[in-house]
Amino acid sequence: MYAGERRRQILDELARTGRVTVTDLSAQFEVATETVRRDLDQLAGRNQLVRVHGGAIPRGTAEVEPDLQSRRVTNIEAKRRIALAAAELLPSDPQAAVLLDAGSSTAELLPHLSGRRGPVITNAPAIAQGALVHTDLAVHVLPGRVRPTTEAAVGASTVDALRTLHPEIAILGCNGLDLDGFTTPDPDEAAVKTAMVRSAGRRVVLADSTKFGARHLVTFARFADVDVLVTDAELPGDLRQGLADAGVEVRIA
Numbered sequence: 142m143y144a145g146e147r148r149r150q151i152l153d154e155l156a157r158t159g160r161v162t163v164t165d166l167s168a169q170f171e172v173a174t175e176t177v178r179r180d181l182d183q184l185a186g187r188n189q190l191v192r193v194h195g196g197a198i199p200r201g202t203a204e205v206e207p208d209l210q211s212r213r214v215t216n217i218e219a220k221r222r223i224a225l226a227a228a229e230l231l232p233s234d235p236q237a238a239v240l241l242d243a244g245s246s247t248a249e250l251l252p253h254l255s256g257r258r259g260p261v262i263t264n265a266p267a268i269a270q271g272a273l274v275h276t277d278l279a280v281h282v283l284p285g286r287v288r289p290t291t292e293a294a295v296g297a298s299t300v301d302a303l304r305t306l307h308p309e310i311a312i313l314g315c316n317g318l319d320l321d322g323f324t325t326p327d328p329d330e331a332a333v334k335t336a337m338v339r340s341a342g343r344r345v346v347l348a349d350s351t352k353f354g355a356r357h358l359v360t361f362a363r364f365a366d367v368d369v370l371v372t373d374a375e376l377p378g379d380l381r382q383g384l385a386d387a388g389v390e391v392r393i394a
């Protein structure tokens with residue numbers, strides 16, 4: 142069976158059942174699980190489904206957001222290109238403070254911190270741990286309750302800590318990007334992202350093309366609140382115009 146036909150049948154199965162798993166599809170098509178994962182990643186990259194741990198769900202479903210483990214292996218090449226482009230935005234002063242949001246895209250910036258000596262601040266324990274390989278960095282972890290889904294520290298203590306910080310740049314991820322702005326499903330995580338945006342001198346959002354047109358429960362930033370969007374593909378015309386009208390620089394990796 143050709144890959145295109147297999148992917149069409151995957152979408153048919155998803156429409157019929159509301160969820161597909163890698164193991165079931167592997168058995169159904171008699172192919173390796175790695176082949177199915179590539180199929181699902183391709184379909185997610187075309188906005189035809191949403192990857193979750195162990196499989197996929199339809200776009201627009203009310204099911205819980207994909208966990209961090211799933212997002213770490215979804216659109217990974219695009220996220221690495223985005224991180225490489227975003228690294229060019231890091232302050233020229235190696236002592237400047239950098240604030241990194243939790244997320245799979247922001248985590249891809251870790252290899253690009255080499256040579257920096259200033260503070261790296263994050264609400265993600267995993268990102269803090271990864272940053273420690275660069276021994277010249279002063280790594281700061283924000284306080285708060287760690288959400289199991291995203292492994293991000295959230296809550297009032299996280300927001301309060303951000304009110305006293307003024308990093309030169311904040312680099313954030315998002316779950317969705319539409320004409321209302323940048324969105325995420327969880328109100329507590331949205332509050333932290335908003336506080337990050339307000340704290341920083343320059344605000345950068347990383348969003349691969351699967352986020353285009355997706356809208357989640359909470360808008361954490363309007364276009365005018367952000368300075369740069371880094372993505373991996375051309376934006377639809379309405380989004381491109383909305384960002385341009387708000388003065389947002391768009392960089393395509």
